[in-house]
Amino acid sequence: MTAQAGLAAPVRHGRPGRTLRRVRSWIIGIVSIVLSLFVFVVPFVFIFLTASKTAPEASNLSFTWPQHWALWDNLVAVLTTRDGLIVRAFVNSAVLTIVSVAIMVVVSAMVGYLLQRKRSRLNPIVNFFVLAGLIVPPAVVPTIWVLQSLELFKTMAGLILIEATFGLSFCILLFRAFVATIPRELDEAAVIDGAGPVRLFFTVVLPLLRPVMITVVVVQAVAVFNDFTNPLYFLPGDENATVQLTLYNFQSQTLSQWNLLFMDILLITIPPLVMYIFFNRQIVAGMTSGAVKG
Amino acid sequence: MAWKNARRAWLAAAALGAAASVLLAGCSGGGGSSDGKTQITWLVQNDETTVAMANAMIAAFEKANTDVTVKLETQPAGTEGDNLMKTKLSTGEMSDVFYYNSGSLLQALHPDSTLVNLSGEKWVKSLTSDFRSVVSTDKGLYGAPLGSSQAGGVVYNRKVYDQLGLSVPTTWDDFMANSEKIKQAGGVAPIVQTYGDTWTSQLFVLADFGNVYKADPDWAKQYTANKRKYADEPALEGFEHQEQAFKAGLFNSDFASATYDDGVKMIATGTGAQYPILTQAIAAIQQNYPDNVDDVGFFALPADKAGDTTATIWQPNALYIPKTTKDAKLTAAKKLVAFVNSPDGCEVQTSKLAVSGPFVTTACTLPSSVPPLVQDIQKYFDDKATAPALEFLSPIKGPNLENITVQVGSGISTAKQGAQLYDEDVKKQAQQLGIKGW
Numbered sequence: 001m002t003a004q005a006g007l008a009a010p011v012r013h014g015r016p017g018r019t020l021r022r023v024r025s026w027i028i029g030i031v032s033i034v035l036s037l038f039v040f041v042v043p044f045v046f047i048f049l050t051a052s053k054t055a056p057e058a059s060n061l062s063f064t065w066p067q068h069w070a071l072w073d074n075l076v077a078v079l080t081t082r083d084g085l086i087v088r089a090f091v092n093s094a095v096l097t098i099v100s101v102a103i104m105v106v107v108s109a110m111v112g113y114l115l116q117r118k119r120s121r122l123n124p125i126v127n128f129f130v131l132a133g134l135i136v137p138p139a140v141v142p143t144i145w146v147l148q149s150l151e152l153f154k155t156m157a158g159l160i161l162i163e164a165t166f167g168l169s170f171c172i173l174l175f176r177a178f179v180a181t182i183p184r185e186l187d188e189a190a191v192i193d194g195a196g197p198v199r200l201f202f203t204v205v206l207p208l209l210r211p212v213m214i215t216v217v218v219v220q221a222v223a224v225f226n227d228f229t230n231p232l233y234f235l236p237g238d239e240n241a242t243v244q245l246t247l248y249n250f251q252s253q254t255l256s257q258w259n260l261l262f263m264d265i266l267l268i269t270i271p272p273l274v275m276y277i278f279f280n281r282q283i284v285a286g287m288t289s290g291a292v293k294g
Numbered sequence: 295m296a297w298k299n300a301r302r303a304w305l306a307a308a309a310l311g312a313a314a315s316v317l318l319a320g321c322s323g324g325g326g327s328s329d330g331k332t333q334i335t336w337l338v339q340n341d342e343t344t345v346a347m348a349n350a351m352i353a354a355f356e357k358a359n360t361d362v363t364v365k366l367e368t369q370p371a372g373t374e375g376d377n378l379m380k381t382k383l384s385t386g387e388m389s390d391v392f393y394y395n396s397g398s399l400l401q402a403l404h405p406d407s408t409l410v411n412l413s414g415e416k417w418v419k420s421l422t423s424d425f426r427s428v429v430s431t432d433k434g435l436y437g438a439p440l441g442s443s444q445a446g447g448v449v450y451n452r453k454v455y456d457q458l459g460l461s462v463p464t465t466w467d468d469f470m471a472n473s474e475k476i477k478q479a480g481g482v483a484p485i486v487q488t489y490g491d492t493w494t495s496q497l498f499v500l501a502d503f504g505n506v507y508k509a510d511p512d513w514a515k516q517y518t519a520n521k522r523k524y525a526d527e528p529a530l531e532g533f534e535h536q537e538q539a540f541k542a543g544l545f546n547s548d549f550a551s552a553t554y555d556d557g558v559k560m561i562a563t564g565t566g567a568q569y570p571i572l573t574q575a576i577a578a579i580q581q582n583y584p585d586n587v588d589d590v591g592f593f594a595l596p597a598d599k600a601g602d603t604t605a606t607i608w609q610p611n612a613l614y615i616p617k618t619t620k621d622a623k624l625t626a627a628k629k630l631v632a633f634v635n636s637p638d639g640c641e642v643q644t645s646k647l648a649v650s651g652p653f654v655t656t657a658c659t660l661p662s663s664v665p666p667l668v669q670d671i672q673k674y675f676d677d678k679a680t681a682p683a684l685e686f687l688s689p690i691k692g693p694n695l696e697n698i699t700v701q702v703g704s705g706i707s708t709a710k711q712g713a714q715l716y717d718e719d720v721k722k723q724a725q726q727l728g729i730k731g732w
Contacts, residue, residue, distance in 0.1 A: 056582035059555045082345065082368070140377075144385045153387070232374060233381055238367055248370035252341035253493065255577045255648075256555065260342075 044269075051263040058259035074263040078250075085238060086246050086264065090271075093242045095156060096231075097224045100163040104171050104220055107164070109209055112175025113201060117187070133169030140233050147234065159235045163227065167220045178212040179205070214282050225272065243268045332626045333363045334619075337389035339375060340368030343577065344393070347646035354642050355633045362626040376402075383408045388616040390627045396428040396437055396612045397686035409436045410615040415628065417635040417657065425654035428609045428686040437612030438631045441643065442658075444573045444650040445671045446501035446606045446683060447594040452666065454482055454567045455591075462593045464600040466535060469568075473544045476567045483546035485539050486566035487703055490553040492696040495703050497570035498539075498595070499524075499695065499716075500683060502532035504604035505597035507681035514687035520724070520731040525713040531598060533709035533716075536702050550704060555582075562586040570595060572608065576667050577648035592670040594679070604681050605674035610654060689727055692719035 050058050052071040079086055115126060143162070144153060152158030182205065190204045231242040247268075250261040276283065338348045345368060352364045367389050369378055376399065382388040383403060394400065403409070411434030412418065418426070418435060429437030448469075455461075455472075458479055463469040473484035488494045506513050509528040516522040517529075524530060539545065546552060546566055558575050560566030562583035569575075579587055594605040613634060615627045633639045640658035649664055651671045660668065674680050685691050695716055702712035724732040 059578070059582045060559065061553070061555065081342075140381055141384055144381065144387070148385065153385075229374070232370070232378060236367070236369065236378075236382065236387065245370070249340050249345070249368075250342060252339065252344075252371055253554075255341065255343060255574075255581065257342060257581075258555075 047262050047266050047269070050258060051266045053259050055257055055259050058262070059256070061258060070259065071263075074259050075267075078260050078263045078267065081246075081249055081260070082238065085241060085249070086243070086267065088239065089241045089243045089246045090267075092156065092240060093225060093244075094271075096160060096163065096242060097221050100160045100167070100224050101217055101220050103160070103164040104167045105213055105216055108168055108171035108216070109175050109206065109213065110201065111168075112172045113179050113205055113209075115172070116176045116179040117184075130169045130172050133165075134173075138166060144234065154235060154237060154240065156235070156240070159231060159240075162230055162234055163224050166230070167223065171216050171220065174212055174216055175209065178209060182208050211285065214285070218283050221275075222272065331361055331363050332622045333365060334390040334623050334626045334630065335365045335367050336630065337367045337369060337392040339371040339393065341371065343647065347642065348393075350646050351634060351639065351642045354638055355630055358633065358638065359626075359629055362629060364630060379403065383616060386618050388618055390619040390623050391613055391615055391630055393440060393611055393613055396425070396439075396609050397683075398689045398691055399685075400429060400437065400612070400614075401431070401689045405436045405614075406431055406433050408617055410617055410619065410624065412436060412438065412615070412628075412631070415632065417632055417655070420635070420656040422654045424607070424682055424686075425609050428682065429612050437614050438635050439610045439612050439654045440634050441610040441647050442649045442651050442653050442660075443610050444608045445592060445594070445674070445680075446497055446570075446572050446608060447592055448501075448568050448570050449561055449573060449575055449590055449592055449667065450568045451482075451561055451564045451566065451589055452591045453564050453589050462591075463596050464603050466596045466598050469596045470538065470542065470544075473539070473542070473568065477544060482564065483560060483566040484544040484568065485546075486552075486557045486560050486569035487545045487549040488552040488554050488557040489549060489700045489703065490551045490556070492700055494554050494557065494571060495699040496696050497572070498536035498703070499532035499699055500685075501570055501595045501606045502529075502535065502597070503684045504594060504606035504681040505531065505602045506684075507606075508597070508602045508604045509599075514684060517684075518688045518690060518724075518729060520729075523713075523717050524720075525710060525717055528602075530709065530713050533699075533702055533713045535595075536699060537705075537709040537712075540703050540705050545703075554578075558582065561590060564589065573650045573667060573671060574648070576650050576665060580648055580665075587665050587667075590665070590667050592667045594674060604679050605671065606683050607651070607680045608683050609686055690720055690724050690729065692716055692723050694719040 046063055049063070049066060050061070051074055052069050053066040054068055054070045057067060111126070111130075115123060115130075147153035147158045147162075150158075152161065186204060186208070187200060190200050195204065226244060227242075228244040231240070231245055235242070247261065247264055250257040250264060336348065336352070338344050345366070348366055352366060356363060369375055379388075379392070379394060380403065394403070413430075413435040415438075417438060421439065425439055425443075426435060429435055429439075450462075454476065458475055460472045460475060463472050476482055476484040506528045510522075513522050513529065522529065524533070546560065548556075552560075554571075555578065557566065557569050557571065558578045559582070561569040561571075561575070562579045563586060573592055576587070576590070579590060594603050597603045613631050615624065615631065619627050634643075635655055635657050637657060640653070643653075643658060644661050649660065649668055651668060652660060652675050660672070664672075698707070698712050698716050698719065701707040701715075702709055707715065721732060
């Protein structure tokens with residue numbers, strides 16, 4: 001309080017007060033930039049530097065300038081490991097992420113809309129299962145039995161369905177909450193204008209769900225892209241590797257190639273980073289709208 | 295306008311579905327043997343050295359057996375790997391041949407019901423009896439060795455020892471006296487500890503088991519039957535030594551946060567003198583400090599009495615064939631296992647793997663030029679002063695040992711408290727395994 005009063009006093013004198021305020025905002029700005037540099041850029045620089053070192057140097061794990069730049073050698077080594085396994089893994093991860101997130105968005109938007117708008121005796125049952133999906137942990141071996149009996153085990157289709165299923169409950173809750181904020185009058189107006197249920201959903205409701213859709217896409221794409229355990233258990237086999245699984249190529253208890261490991265991490269970090277650069281406005285908007293309306 | 299949008303949405307949805315199904319179809323196509331060759335799959339852990347060795351092994355094997363092709367599969371090692379192995383075995387999805395730990399981790403796979411008994415194979419005769427015991431149950435023998443054995447004990451820097459005129463200690467008191475001298479000379483950390491990687495903290499206890507075994511050969515059996523405890527001598531010794539070393543201030547100053555790689559660096563470059571660790575560390579030294587390979591040596595973790603000092607030996611991992619491998623594939627799988635244990639297979643092993651100790655089959659011999667560290671281990675074998683590590687004699691290994699030894703080694707708990715904590719930890723594990731007497 002006293003500090004504020006002290007700062008407020010000089011403002012009345014005009015010039016000196018304004019400079020003081022400007023200095024203060026500058027200081028705050030600089031401090032926050034430095035802080036964010038530390039939190040976000042320093043780890044990234046560390047990854048980059050370690051990825052540029054030779055194996056002996058990288059094993060120190062120190063924040064130093066590389067003595068010999070081996071960035072290109074490491075890149076080639078990582079890309080050619082196991083006959084280009086990593087390129088294959090990128091394709092797999094991309095397919096997995098895009099398709100499973102697409103399924104999640106479309107299906108959960110429909111379910112969320114219906115759960116919110118239509119009152120029926122089925123609602124409590126559906127709600128129960130949605131909550132159960134959030135609470136009950138998935139068991140590995142029985143899930144594999146189900147997949148085996150459907151002949152979906154060891155296939156990308158099987159893993160996509162698993163990822164979509166595991167993410168569905170969370171998405172449905174988000175959509176259901178968001179649909180509540182859309183005025184029912186809009187639906188009624190569309191119905192009076194002669195729209196059928198399908199057209200009502202796709203042309204009137206879905207565009208209005210855009211903010212929460214972006215939230216869901218961002219959250220789930222990150223979750224699926226970064227998932228390690230599900231691909232490990234449900235999609236064994238080298239040709240099925242996803243990017244997170246490739247990290248283990250360079251790491252073991254008694255011998256690790258830190259330079260190659262960090263190069264791999266660098267490569268894996270790039271796609272989400274590029275996505276963020278292109279879509280950051282929508283992502284931030286989607287996050288905040290999701291946060292307020294949720 | 296609205297109508298157009300709706301149709302576009304439908305088209306988009308349909309296109310998405312079509313794209314997905316095309317992709318899925320592309321991914322689900324399976325392989326098979328079309329040209330009369332038998333194709334088998336071989337699963338190994340996916341660290342670079344193992345994969346390089348496996349690829350070389352496959353190339354040599356396929357050259358000798360033109361009717362078989364081997365497809366390599368990989369998976370992570372460690373806890374995730376253990377769970378994945380069990381998952382694959384219980385769902386019938388295991389590869390035709392797989393590479394895995396011997397000893398207690400093998401027993402956890404229930405080999406009698408999941409693996410093919412290999413006791414009738416020709417190569418079995420050339421195995422050492424120690425190795426045979428760690429891949430067998432009462433009903434059969436299941437594994438063939440791949441790789442060399444390794445020892446757990448003290449890896450030391452020979453240059454530091456030479457400069458100070460120290461000799462290899464055979465009793466704990468000698469060891470402490472040596473360490474004090476190194477401390478007084480200054481500049482070099484007498485004992486390296488690296489609790490940043492908690493598993494490295496266990497060596498004071500685990501590598502002391504050879505000494506326990508020498509003092510009481512029946513210890514492991516009685517321990518499994520709940521009749522021996524870590525809180526009593528001789529096993530308490532390991533915890534006590536760790537406590538004494540900490541209290542004497544002999545550890546490197548950053549022992550609490552240093553990592554395994556830091557430890558390897560210290561011992562290779564001579565900024566640390568003695569590092570209780572597994573001799574597999576030679577692989578990291580060869581990769582990161584190739585000029586210093588000849589500077590490191592090995593001695594067994596000393597016991598209180600010189601007569602008890604025994605090197606603790608870890609047996610190599612082994613190849614196994616699951617029961618789901620049948621007919622032509624089984625024949626081919628057995629061929630691969632036999633090849634690994636033939637002179638040709640040994641050649642691949644010695645050229646591609648870091649040899650960290652003697653081999654456990656007479657089919658393989660150590661190459662003529664091995665690092666001094668391996669020669670040091672060989673001496674213990676020649677003197678018959680070796681014993682298997684506890685994990686090969688008893689299925690019980692408490693999951694929290696590494697946390698407890700960090701406590702003891704950081705002065706948080708006393709040796710006695712630590713040993714009692716570990717006995718409690720072990721109890722849970724034994725009950726889970728359903729062992730009699732717990």
